[in-house]
Amino acid sequence: MTVLLEAKNVTLRFGGVTAVNDVSFTVGANETVALIGPNGAGKSSLFNCITALYKPQVGNISFMGQELTKTSPDSIASLGISRTFQNIELFGGLTVLENLLLGRHQHLKVNLFHAMLGTPTWVKSEVEQIKRAEAMIELLELQPYRDRRVRGLPYGVQKIVEIGRALVSEPKLLLMDEPVAGLTTDEKDELVQRLGELKNELGLSILLVEHDIRVVSSLAERIVVLEYGRKIADGTPEQIRNDPVVIAAYLGEEAQTLEGQKK
Amino acid sequence: MVLKERYEQDLRLVGSPQGWAAFALTILLFVLIPQIFPAYAYPVALFMVYSLVAIGLNILVGFTGQISLGHAGFFAIGAYAVAKLAPIITFPAALLVAVVACAVVGYLVGIPALKLEGPYLAIATSGFGLAIQQFFANTPNDWFGGHGGLIVEKSQLFGDFFARDRAYYYIILAVVTVMVYMAFNLARSHIGRAFVAVRDAELAAQTSGVNIAKIKTLAFAISAVYAGIGGALFAPLLGIVSPESFSLLLSVQFLSMIVIGGIGTVAGGILGAGMVTALQDQLAQAGGWSGLLYGLVVLIVMILEPLGLYGRWMKIKLYWKSWPF
Ligand SMILES: Nc1ncnc2c1ncn2[C@@H]1O[C@H](COP(=O)(O)OP(=O)(O)OP(=O)(O)O)[C@@H](O)[C@H]1O
Numbered sequence: 130m131t132v133l134l135e136a137k138n139v140t141l142r143f144g145g146v147t148a149v150n151d152v153s154f155t156v157g158a159n160e161t162v163a164l165i166g167p168n169g170a171g172k173s174s175l176f177n178c179i180t181a182l183y184k185p186q187v188g189n190i191s192f193m194g195q196e197l198t199k200t201s202p203d204s205i206a207s208l209g210i211s212r213t214f215q216n217i218e219l220f221g222g223l224t225v226l227e228n229l230l231l232g233r234h235q236h237l238k239v240n241l242f243h244a245m246l247g248t249p250t251w252v253k254s255e256v257e258q259i260k261r262a263e264a265m266i267e268l269l270e271l272q273p274y275r276d277r278r279v280r281g282l283p284y285g286v287q288k289i290v291e292i293g294r295a296l297v298s299e300p301k302l303l304l305m306d307e308p309v310a311g312l313t314t315d316e317k318d319e320l321v322q323r324l325g326e327l328k329n330e331l332g333l334s335i336l337l338v339e340h341d342i343r344v345v346s347s348l349a350e351r352i353v354v355l356e357y358g359r360k361i362a363d364g365t366p367e368q369i370r371n372d373p374v375v376i377a378a379y380l381g382e383e384a385q386t387l388e389g390q391k392k
Numbered sequence: 393m394v395l396k397e398r399y400e401q402d403l404r405l406v407g408s409p410q411g412w413a414a415f416a417l418t419i420l421l422f423v424l425i426p427q428i429f430p431a432y433a434y435p436v437a438l439f440m441v442y443s444l445v446a447i448g449l450n451i452l453v454g455f456t457g458q459i460s461l462g463h464a465g466f467f468a469i470g471a472y473a474v475a476k477l478a479p480i481i482t483f484p485a486a487l488l489v490a491v492v493a494c495a496v497v498g499y500l501v502g503i504p505a506l507k508l509e510g511p512y513l514a515i516a517t518s519g520f521g522l523a524i525q526q527f528f529a530n531t532p533n534d535w536f537g538g539h540g541g542l543i544v545e546k547s548q549l550f551g552d553f554f555a556r557d558r559a560y561y562y563i564i565l566a567v568v569t570v571m572v573y574m575a576f577n578l579a580r581s582h583i584g585r586a587f588v589a590v591r592d593a594e595l596a597a598q599t600s601g602v603n604i605a606k607i608k609t610l611a612f613a614i615s616a617v618y619a620g621i622g623g624a625l626f627a628p629l630l631g632i633v634s635p636e637s638f639s640l641l642l643s644v645q646f647l648s649m650i651v652i653g654g655i656g657t658v659a660g661g662i663l664g665a666g667m668v669t670a671l672q673d674q675l676a677q678a679g680g681w682s683g684l685l686y687g688l689v690v691l692i693v694m695i696l697e698p699l700g701l702y703g704r705w706m707k708i709k710l711y712w713k714s715w716p717f
């Protein structure tokens with residue numbers, strides 16, 4: 130399998146806190162990798178390093194030969210990476226359609242004057258983007274919400290809109306930070322099924338942070354486990370389930386919660 | 393193919409026959425005002441000038457969420473560019489200088505503004521406005537007329553025909569129509585969307601490919617240009633340009649226009665400019681009480697309609713759309 134994303138010895142510190150500690154892993158073409166680990170393990174921080182929002186102090190992250198630690202977050206999309214956020218980051222004042230159109234922003238090369246004068250060039254490019262956004266709306270069955278402002282839409286719908294905005298940019302690699310968190314079981318099942326289909330249809334690589342183990346096992350071909358910023362395991366779902374180190378990490382966590390419940 | 397046509401129709405600013413009728417009526421009304429109600433020609437011209445500033449300020453404050461209490465500064469740059477240069481290089485050329493100067497200064501002010509937010513940005517921009525006012529008042533040799541200012545003679549700028557107030561009204565109408573058209577286009581374009589995106593979710597805007605620094609400074613520059621063109625049109629209208637006209641109070645008035653009219657929409661800025669200009673025109677007759685009355689009316693409007701006049705208009709429209717259900 131060709132390697133799409135490769136992180137090498139990535140270390141990220143915030144003052145005294147080492148959020149990511151010497152982590153190396155890869156994501157291959159058309160591969161779905163899950164990033165799991167207890168709260169505060171550094172999963173979101175790693176996402177932020179990949180999308181250049183954070184600069185790791187040590188290490189390299191390369192994507193199809195491009196060094197990501199030296200780029201700016203606004204050039205990530207044009208390299209072919211898009212993402213969703215753990216706490217939904219949508220443009221609340223814009224409609225669903227407009228949010229998706231922002232997912233197309235990197236494809237828009239029309240300049241200010243065409244836009245202000247509403248020239249045929251601008252209309253042509255805009256129609257092109259609307260068509261793509263409209264196709265995504267259909268794919269994700271968002272038609273009833275097309276012209277509604279995102280602020281105020283149900284949480285589950287917002288989660289889907291955010292995934293739609295990431296997908297419509299036509300990424301090669303999609304990063305999702307807890308895509309099903311906060312959804313009902315039905316919504317989860319539906320989204321997981323849809324993601325599975327999309328992945329095959331679009332020939333997408335996915336890196337996924339998720340706590341829901343059912344979701345992880347049904348989507349991921351490989352799992353990377355973080356604990357306290359360190360990678361403690363990397364393997365197939367089968368291997369991870371039987372890995373004593375992982376079991377210990379999660380059992381430790383469960384033992385703590387159990388103790389907490391006793392009190 | 394059918395779909396494609398529908399999208400292109402969606403992109404027209406005026407789509408329906410009713411829309412066209414309303415548009416034609418509006419233009420007709422503005423064209424006829426100096427003929428039918430000559431007494432209103434001046435306040436309406438002033439309203440048009442202010443609406444440009446309000447549109448510009450709304451692009452900055454309403455769309456990108458950056459506040460400015462210094463727009464009197466850009467307004468002054470436009471006004472002085474025309475007052476000083478138009479007699480030498482003609483009015484259109486002076487207007488062009490105003491546009492370029494405001495774009496450059498707006499962009500430059502936008503750079504430090506990237507690091508400031510909310511009250512800090514408000515104070516910083518008010519400092520800019522003050523500095524501009526002082527600059528024009530205290531330029532060596534009173535190059536800009538010092539504290540007394542500069543006289544702007546319409547006859548000198550436009551020849552005898554346009555020197556008549558009514559004729560100058562149409563110059564304003566033409567420029568404002570073009571600028572309003574461009575503002576509506578900008579607002580619904582990918583650039584207008586990017587403005588709102590950086591306001592609502594900066595991180596997601598970035599990972600979607602929006603260069604935050606670029607888009608925010610662009611908003612500042614465009615906003616300044618609108619205010620500057622307003623100032624450039626204002627100078628011949630008033631006939632005199634003096635530093636005291638461009639005080640902090642004027643910046644506050646600009647801000648109150650967009651708050652009253654509706655934050656974050658082009659139409660809101662226009663409505664607010666209309667409301668504030670009309671209020672001032674009417675209240676001027678109240679003499680010493682005008683300030684108090686103005687404040688009271690603003691307060692009442694804000695209590696009754698926190699979303700501004702445009703918000704009220706949208707609610708009325710929605711109501712009638714869903715009527716009689
Ligand atoms: N901007 C920041 N400033 C300071 N510390 C941070 C910052 N971002 C993350 N951290 C710290 O880095 C560590 C890893 O946090 P991170 O959010 O990456 O964890 P996570 O694995 O995503 O956890 P969760 O499952 O709760 O989302 C935590 O200790 C966190 O407090």
Ligand SMILES: [Mg+2]
Nearest residue numbers: 172173174215
């Ligand atoms: Mg996280």
